[in-house]
Amino acid sequence: MEQNHKAGFVNIIGNPNVGKSTLMNRLVGERLSIITAKAQTTRHRIKGIVNGDNYQIVYSDLPGILTPAYKMQEMMMRFVDESLQDADVLLYLIECGETKYNEEIIQKLKNVSTPILLVINKIDKSDEATIISMRSYWLELLPKAEIVEISALQNLNLDILLQKIVEKLPPSPPYFPKDELTDRPMRFFISEIIREKILLQYKKEIPYSVEVVVESFKEEEGLTRIGAVLYVERETQKMIIIGRKGVSIKQLGITARADIEEFLGCHVFLDLSVKVLKDWRDSDLIMKRFGYNNNG
Ligand SMILES: Nc1nc2c(ncn2[C@@H]2O[C@H](COP(=O)(O)OP(=O)(O)OP(=O)(O)O)[C@@H](O)[C@H]2O)c(=O)[nH]1
Ligand SMILES: [Mg+2]
Numbered sequence: 066m067e068q069n070h071k072a073g074f075v076n077i078i079g080n081p082n083v084g085k086s087t088l089m090n091r092l093v094g095e096r097l098s099i100i101t102a103k104a105q106t107t108r109h110r111i112k113g114i115v116n117g118d119n120y121q122i123v124y125s126d127l128p129g130i131l132t133p134a135y136k137m138q139e140m141m142m143r144f145v146d147e148s149l150q151d152a153d154v155l156l157y158l159i160e161c162g163e164t165k166y167n168e169e170i171i172q173k174l175k176n177v178s179t180p181i182l183l184v185i186n187k188i189d190k191s192d193e194a195t196i197i198s199m200r201s202y203w204l205e206l207l208p209k210a211e212i213v214e215i216s217a218l219q220n221l222n223l224d225i226l227l228q229k230i231v232e233k234l235p236p237s238p239p240y241f242p243k244d245e246l247t248d249r250p251m252r253f254f255i256s257e258i259i260r261e262k263i264l265l266q267y268k269k270e271i272p273y274s275v276e277v278v279v280e281s282f283k284e285e286e287g288l289t290r291i292g293a294v295l296y297v298e299r300e301t302q303k304m305i306i307i308g309r310k311g312v313s314i315k316q317l318g319i320t321a322r323a324d325i326e327e328f329l330g331c332h333v334f335l336d337l338s339v340k341v342l343k344d345w346r347d348s349d350l351i352m353k354r355f356g357y358n359n360n361g
Contacts, residue, residue, distance in 0.1 A: 069119055069236065070119050070120065070121075070236065070237065070238055070239065071119065071120040071121075071231065071234035071235065071236055071237060072120060072121040072122075072123070072234060072235075072237040072238060072239050072240055073121075073122065073123065073153030073154060073233075073234040073235055073237060074123045074125065074151055074152050074153050074154075074240075075122050075123065075124050075125070075152065075153065075154045075155075075156060075230055075234075076124075076125045076127065076148040076149075076151070076152040076154075076155055076156065077089055077124060077125065077126055077127060077156045077158055078127050078130065078145055078148060078149070078155065078156070078157055078158065078170070079129065079130065079156075079157055079158035079159055080129050080130055080131075080159070080160070080163065080165060080166075080167075081104035081105050081106075081128075081129025081130070081131060082102075082103070082104040082106075082129060082160070083129070083158050083159055083160040083163070083186055083187075084158060084160065084186040084187060084217045084218070085098075085107065085126055085127065085129070085158050086098035086099065086100045086106065086107050086111075086126050087100050087217040087218060088156075088158060088184070088186065088215075088217040089111070089113050089124050089125075089126040090113070091217050091220065091223055092113070092115060092122075092124060092223065092226075092227065093113035093114070093115055093124060093246070094115075095113070095246060096328075097111055097113045097126070097246070097247055097249075097254070098111050098113075098126045098257075099257045099258065099260065099261035099264075100261075101261060101264045101265060103264050103272070104129060104131075105128065105129060105131070105141075105273065106261075106264060107126060107127065107128045107129070108128055108137070108141055108357075109128070109144065109356075109357075110125050110126070110127055110128075110144045110147075110148065111125065111126045111247070111249060112124065112125050112126075112247055112248045112249070113125075113126065113246065113247055114241050114245055114246055114247060114248075116239070116243045116244075117231070120231055120234055121239040121240065121241065121243065122230060122231070122234065123240055123241065125148055125152075127144055127145050127148050128141035128142070128144060128145060130142070130145055130167045130170055132167075135346045135347050136346060136347045136348070136349065136352065137346040137347075137352060137357065138346075140352060140357045140358075145170070146173075149170075149173055149174070149177060149179075152177075152179050153179065153180075153233070153234060153235055154179065154180050154181075154182065154230055154233045154234065155174070155177070155179050155180070155181045155182070156181075156182050156184050156230075157174065157181055157182070157183050157184065157207065157210065158184045158186055159183070159184070159185055159186065159199070159203060160185075160186055160187050161185050161186065161187045161188050161190070161191035161195055161196060161199055161214075162187075162191060162195055162199070164202060166206065171206055171207065174207060174210075175207070175209075180211070180233045181207060181209060181210040181211070182210065182211055182212075182213055182226070182229060182230070182233075183203055183204075183207055183210035183211065183212045183213070184212075184213050184214075184215055184226065185199050185200075185203075185212065185213070185214045185215070186215055186216065186217055187216060187217075187218070188214050188215065188216050188221060188222075189216040189218060189219045189221065196214055200212055211229065213225060213226045213229060251282070251329075252279040252282055254328065255279050255282070255291060255293070255325055255328070256277040256278060256279045256293060257277075258321060258324045258325055258328060259277045259293055259295075259317075259321045259325075259337070260272070260275065260277045261324075262317055262320045262321045262324070263275050263277070263295070263306075263317065265320075266313070266316065266317055266320070267305065267306070267313075271302060271305055271306065274297050274298045274299075274302050274346070275295050275296065275297055275302075275306070276295075276296045276345065276355050277293055277294070277295055277296075278293065278294050278296065278355065279291060279292070279293045280292050280293065280294055287331070287332060288331070288332045288333070288334055289329060289331055289332070289333050289334070290333075290334045290336070291325065291333060291334070291335050291336065292336045292338075293335070293336070293337055293338075294337075294338050294339070294340055295337060295338070295339045295340070296339075296340055296341075296342045296345055296355075297339060297340070297341055297342070298341070298342070298343060298344055298345060298346065299341060299343065300341055302341075303339045303340075303341050306339050307339055314337055314339065317337065318335055318337050321335060321337075322335040
């Protein structure tokens with residue numbers, strides 16, 4: 066390994082829906098995190114690794130900052146808190162035009178010595194005057210931060226952002242093998258694809274009450290058989306997920322399967338079933354089983 070190798074953890078935080086997952090996927094060049102127009106799409110800390118000749122960036126996409134209403138959201142905020150501690154560079158992402166912030170997080174950011182890049186996203190749908198007012202508003206809150214204005218969706222200024230990130234990386238050997246893209250197993254990404262389709266298809270509280278678990282994954286010649294269980298909190302949610310005569314879950318299966326086939330590059334047989342696990346979002350034990358304690 067070269068003497069001047071740099072490596073570090075670059076953690077992407079910010080309010081829900083500001084484009085954190087879009088940004089990480091762009092920076093990594095792969096679709097690792099699911100993206101929807103709905104807030105609280107991301108529930109876990111998801112790592113995406115980028116390797117240069119003499120650097121390695123370990124990005125972490127995180128859930129959006131919120132005030133928890135149930136234990137799962139408390140867990141989500143714990144991941145955010147932990148990410149403030151172990152970052153080498155923090156990307157605090159805001160959406161151009163937004164002024165909302167979480168007082169506690171801003172205080173914590175003021176107290177860390179970690180370099181902060183204040184990334185103003187979605188400039189494609191904004192104007193110069195708003196961008197200028199954003200700069201002064203947010204610099205007042207985070208005076209030590211350095212500002213970069215981007216559009217993750219339209220790939221604007223991402224080269225500038227990357228350059229600033231690499232500048233700030235500390236000297237270090239790589240943390241992961243240099244051909245690795247993420248720390249998550251295949252099953253995780255498959256369950257996330259299914260969850261993305263649930264967020265897109267179902268309304269209101271339904272997507273937030275579902276956890277998807279891939280329980281079987283069998284590769285056969287020319288076909289991969291996948292069995293996934295959708296855990297919901299109540300019987301009524303189960304009925305909605307399934308729909309009249311099973312039409313809704315059938316539709317979900319069709320859209321999810323198409324995406325999984327693209328992701329895996331092979332034919333897929335997808336079996337979806339729904340089970341009720343009463344109030345799982347408030348059960349430490351069940352959430353542990355679902356992997357919410359393991360987001361290193
Ligand atoms: N116009 C525009 N839209 C964007 C941009 N970046 C992201 N979006 C859109 O913003 C929405 C939310 O994007 P996500 O990447 O899921 O946002 P997030 O911050 O990860 O959201 P949570 O995981 O729910 O906290 C999606 O509809 C994206 O297409 C951008 O640069 N410009
Ligand atoms: Mg996200």
